Amino acid sequence: MSQATFTTSLTIGELEANYALYCKAMRILVLEEKTIHQIRRSVCWHRLECLHQSLPRQYKNPEHLYFLLQRDSNS
Template sequence: MSQATFSISLTIGKLEASYPLYCKALRILIREEKTIQEIQRSVCWHRLEKLHHCLPRQYKDPNQLYLHLKRELRARSVF
């Protein structure tokens, strides 16, 4: 498996500004029933990890966010 590479270096401010977009992308990947391994190779996952690593009090661990969104989507599909 290859590691994701990024040619653009983003500042924490730019990452923070795009946080809702990364959450939306994660939600879409979950809705498409991608495996956790596939999701962990995504750009949004790596950027969510970076935010959590740099600002852990403000941003959840991507694993926690994944579980939360998965439960949320499962609950919505039941109704």
């Protein structure tokens, strides 16, 4: 499998503006029962990770979000 590549880099403002979209994409992947390994290769994971690395106090690690979404989908 190939790694996701990006032709344009997004600004932090653009990433923040689409945060809800990345969370929704992650929720869909969790509901589709994708493994964490598969989700780690997704664009939404990389964008959430970028936000977390840039603004760690505002945005949680995507792994934390993954486990929260997985817990919610199991209940």
